[in-house]
Amino acid sequence: MRVLIVHNHYQIRGGEDAVVEHEAAALAEAGCTVETLAFHNDDIRTPIDRLRTAFEAPHAPRGIARVVEAVRRFRPDVVHAHNTFPLISPAVHGAVRALGPVTVQTLHNFRLACAGAMLMRDGAPCETCLTGSSYAAVRHGCYRGSRLGTLAVARMIDRHRRTGTWTRDVDAFVALTEFARGRFVAAGLPAHRIFVKPNGLPDPGQPDAGPRDGILFAGRLSPEKGVEILKQAAARLAAPVDVAGEGPLRERLEGAPGLTLLGALPRGAMRTRIGRAAALVVPSLWYEGLPMVVAEAFAAGTPVIASRIGALAHLVEDGVTGLLVAPGDPAALAEAIERLRGRPEEARRMGAAARAAYLRDWTEEATTAALLTIYRKALAARQRDRRVSA
Numbered sequence: 001m002r003v004l005i006v007h008n009h010y011q012i013r014g015g016e017d018a019v020v021e022h023e024a025a026a027l028a029e030a031g032c033t034v035e036t037l038a039f040h041n042d043d044i045r046t047p048i049d050r051l052r053t054a055f056e057a058p059h060a061p062r063g064i065a066r067v068v069e070a071v072r073r074f075r076p077d078v079v080h081a082h083n084t085f086p087l088i089s090p091a092v093h094g095a096v097r098a099l100g101p102v103t104v105q106t107l108h109n110f111r112l113a114c115a116g117a118m119l120m121r122d123g124a125p126c127e128t129c130l131t132g133s134s135y136a137a138v139r140h141g142c143y144r145g146s147r148l149g150t151l152a153v154a155r156m157i158d159r160h161r162r163t164g165t166w167t168r169d170v171d172a173f174v175a176l177t178e179f180a181r182g183r184f185v186a187a188g189l190p191a192h193r194i195f196v197k198p199n200g201l202p203d204p205g206q207p208d209a210g211p212r213d214g215i216l217f218a219g220r221l222s223p224e225k226g227v228e229i230l231k232q233a234a235a236r237l238a239a240p241v242d243v244a245g246e247g248p249l250r251e252r253l254e255g256a257p258g259l260t261l262l263g264a265l266p267r268g269a270m271r272t273r274i275g276r277a278a279a280l281v282v283p284s285l286w287y288e289g290l291p292m293v294v295a296e297a298f299a300a301g302t303p304v305i306a307s308r309i310g311a312l313a314h315l316v317e318d319g320v321t322g323l324l325v326a327p328g329d330p331a332a333l334a335e336a337i338e339r340l341r342g343r344p345e346e347a348r349r350m351g352a353a354a355r356a357a358y359l360r361d362w363t364e365e366a367t368t369a370a371l372l373t374i375y376r377k378a379l380a381a382r383q384r385d386r387r388v389s390a
Contacts (some may be wrong), residue, residue: 001032001375004076004101006067006092008039008083015292016108019199020082026200026368037070039063039087053086054152058159060089067092071099078375080104085111085153090160093169102378106174107194108289112166113187115153116142118224120286123328125309130187134158161188171378174371176290177311183287195374199290200367207301207355208275212344214242215305215337216277218270218293221247226283226307232330233283234258237337241281244270275300278347279340282306285327290315298358303350305336321354 007020020036028034044053056062067088071079079096081088081104090112093103111117113130115137120126128136134157137143143150160166166189173194175181185191219225227249234241235257243253244262253259265273274280280297282288287310294315297304304322306312318324323340325332340347360366 001078001372002074002076003027003032003034003375004067004070004074004079005034005036006039006079006081006084006088007036008041008063008085008087010041010083016083018292019108022200022202022364023368023371026364027371030368030372032372035070035074035076037067039066041087043087054149056089057086057152058089058156059091060084060087063088064092064095068095068099071096071101076101077379078102078104080106082106082108085156089156090165090169093165097169097171102171102375102382103169104172104174104374104378105170107176107180107184110180110183110187110287111153111157112160112189113157113184114142115150115157118286119183120224123223123285125287127183127186129154129157130183134161166190171382172374174374177314179287179311179314180289195370195377197367197370197374198362199292199295200364201292201295201299201358201362202364203359204271204275204296204299207351212276212278212302212347212351214239214277215279215281215341216242216244216273217281217283218244218265218274218296219282219291221245221249221253223249224284224286226285226327227253229283229285229328229330229333230281231256231259233333233337236330236334239341241337242273242277244273271296271300274302277302278344279303279305279322279337281333281337282312283325283327283333284309284312286310288312295358295362298354298362301351301355303340303347303354305333305340317353317357320350321357322350 005024009017024034024036079101096103109117110119134154137154138147138150141147141150143153175194175196181194181196221227237258240258240260242260244265246264274296280302284307294304304316306316307327308324309327316322323336325336
């Protein structure tokens with residue numbers, strides 16, 4: 001099977017970028033011929049670049065032309081898109097489908113229905129645009145606090161809803177969790193084309209049996225990740241929480257009691273930290289897609305303390321693979337942290353259960369097999385459609 005992966009990288013490297021790299025390597029290892037066509041937001045340098053990108057966002061003709069050229073040269077069976085915003089646009093699916101290949105879209109976030117991509121506003125979940133007008137977001141400046149920028153994104157969302165991009169031009173969607181699948185069905189995507197497949201992670205090996213110490217937060221330092229709640233919780237703790245990552249809220253966390261800022265760690269150092277921690281904390285305020293840091297913690301046999309919200313409430317089994325707390329509640333978060341820090345045997349039992357969950361659901365072998373099954377189903381459905389139309 002020949003697979004062309006299409007992905008628009010963000011300016012700050014994130015989990016999606018790592019997933020794309022891992023998935024491409026895993027598909028190649030499984031015997032596919034894989035090519036990745038990458039776009040980078042670093043190419044948007046000047047105010048004129050930003051204005052042009054915003055205007056072209058609904059269709060992005062330059063980006064689509066690059067994809068079409070790659071399809072004609074590489075002749076893939078499947079074109080698998082990850083992030084298409086803003087340099088490619090969802091219109092790529094129609095252009096590719098017209099050339100013959102099957103089209104697949106991984107739904108890493110909620111951008112196809114929400115200008116802010118997170119179904120979140122004012123620090124809480126918001127589903128106003130999920131079934132309503134995408135232009136409702138403009139009043140609130142849901143895209144980076146800019147009404148003009150939000151208008152550009154809302155225009156893109158509205159256009160592809162009205163023209164039927166999602167119901168006509170995509171052969172298969174990959175949702176990361178059952179929770180996310182339900183939200184996309186509510187947004188109007190065809191339920192029979194949405195398949196649930198978590199992101200895979202190479203097995204780091206059997207966890208270290210030695211003693212564990214410390215609580216770790218690992219992720220982007222931004223409002224939706226709940227770092228302000230963590231800051232308030234940390235002030236109540238007897239020992240500090242290690243914070244690995246960078247982001248716009250770093251300055252507000254500098255010098256906060258109970259937090260030790262580590263900055264952005266190299267991948268190997270991050271893996272080591274996760275494997276040595278008594279628990280990983282994920283105090284998110286938004287639904288999350290599938291935070292890979294949870295998979296990494298489970299693979300390392302590290303329990304997770306997470307907000308009881310969206311996908312996290314299903315990924316972490318309360319009292320089994322970690323603890324769930326009410327989102328936005330620093331007192332509850334502090335209590336959960338102290339519980340696992342003070343009860344190492346309980347934390348170790350939860351870590352063992354987390355490792356078992358990883359081996360069951362998130363190994364690279366299992367998720368790659370699931371993805372290949374999705375590809376085959378999409379190819380078979382396309383062949384049936386061709387026979388019917390003939």
